[in-house]
Amino acid sequence: MLEADCRDDDWLARRLQELxxxxxxxxxxxxxxxxxFGIQARYRFGSIMAREGKSLIRVNTLFTDPFVPVFVxxxxxxxxxxxxxxxxxxxxPRRHANPHRGGVVDxxxxxxxxxxxxxxxxxxxxxxxxxxxxxxxxRKLARQSALADAAGRLWEQxxxxxxxxxxxxxxxxxxxLGACFGLPADRLPFDVAxxxxSLRQKGLSYWFRREKTVRVHGLIADPRVPDAVLDFELAYWLACLTGGTSWPKWQRALQQAGLQNTAEVALRWRGRYWKRFCVQDHPLRSQAG
Ligand SMILES: [Zn+2]
Incomplete structure (x- = not known):
């Protein structure tokens, strides 16, 4: 039992040797x-990797807590x-193409x-x-959720x-735009929000499959962003999610809606301004500092 009180790397090496x-x-x-002991993670318990001619096995540092049984x-x-x-x-020599597939470990x-x-x-x-x-x-979980709450408030403002x-x-x-694709309002393939x-999410819009919602980056709410940028994002997802509408068909639909320049304007704006916009105007910029 004494041993369990001192779960350090030497102790771990001895367990490994025995096994x-x-x-x-x-x-x-x-x-x-x-x-x-080298990773602290919620979902990862161990890992193995080759490094400088050695095989490094890392085990979740939370396992040093005596509450976690040695058999774990x-x-x-x-x-x-x-x-x-x-x-x-x-x-x-590799015995399998993939480390886990096919239940090879079990x-x-x-x-x-x-x-x-x-x-x-x-x-x-x-x-x-x-x-x-x-x-x-x-504390870590509380910090994460406090940060998420604060970010939510900053975005709401x-x-x-x-x-x-x-x-x-x-x-x-x-x-x-749905109408341009021949989709009545009650048959749109997704909702929009x-x-x-986060500061890491640099895409202009994202598809959330479980919610069936396309979420448009909040910075696009800024009136300085041309309408075409928003339309382009929505049209893109409409084209993708209504069963692989082809590019020419999609362009025709945009043209018919009087939006022929949409893609051009949107892509130009994106190339020229988006990166800077993300850096300068992001409401979470202060949080990152
Ligand atoms: Zn594994």
């Missing part, structure tokens, strides 16, 4: 293995040792008598992991500036 000697003794040596760590190490044996991150674990350990670890994770993670990383395009305006444009874009 390797007991269950993987037939696997020829590839790169020498270095095991470390063992199961993680065993999983990575299977990758090692299959030639991933070990310098050994099959190998079962073949080596590690099925029970794996199932025990899976069951523990299913039962305890989410709550444990929330407890251990409460931004989007209700006088003279800015509203969500009703978005919908009206969508209805008009603003995207409270």
């Amino acid at each position: 390797r000697a007991t269950y993987f003794a037939d696997v020829p040596p590839g790169y020498p293995i270095v095991a470390q 760590i063992d199961a993680t190490l065993a999983h990575e040792l299977v990758h090692y044996a299959h030639g991933f991150g070990s310098g050994l 099959r190998e674990l079962a073949r080596r008598g590690l099925k029970e350990l794996t199932e025990q670890a899976d069951a523990w994770r299913r039962e305890h992991w989410e709550a444990f993670y929330a407890r251990r990383c409460a 931004w989007l209700c500036r006088p003279g800015y395009r509203t969500v009703d305006h978005l919908r009206a444009r969508l209805v008009r 603003w995207l409270h874009a």
Whole structure:
């Protein structure tokens, strides 16, 4: 029990050695293995990679908490040792094209008598992991959600500036463009809304499949952005989502709607101004500092 109190990299190396000697003794040596506690993640428990002639196995640092049973760590190490044996991150010949596909890891674990350990670890994770993670990383989660709330507020303020395009305006444009494609208002393939874009989201619009919604980057609410830019985004998604409407057909539809210059204007504006616009005018710019 004393040992469990001191889960450091040496301890981890000893666990790995023991597992390797007991269950993987037939696997020829590839790169020498270095095991470390080195990632803190919600969904990732371990990883293996080749680095400078060594095989680096990293295990979630949250597993150093004595609340996490040792068999969970063992199961993680065993999983990575299977990758090692299959030639991933070990310098050994590759035995499969893909590290996981076809259930090759589970099959190998079962073949080596590690099925029970794996199932025990899976069951523990299913039962305890989410709550444990929330407890251990409460501050991180709170910070993330506070940031998201603050970003939401900044975007709300931004989007209700006088003279800015509203969500009703978005919908009206969508209805008009839908009509150009022969789609009545009640048969449009998606709804449209603003995207409270993060600083990393540089696209002008995004398709959210589960919500059946196209979200247009909030900066496009700015009246300095030409109408053509918005129309082009909506027309693009209409063309994509109404069953691969061909480019010429799409252009004809735009022309018929008196929007022949739309694509040209939109692409020109995008090329010339969008990058700068994103950097200078983003409402979350202050948050990033
Ligand atoms: Zn894996």
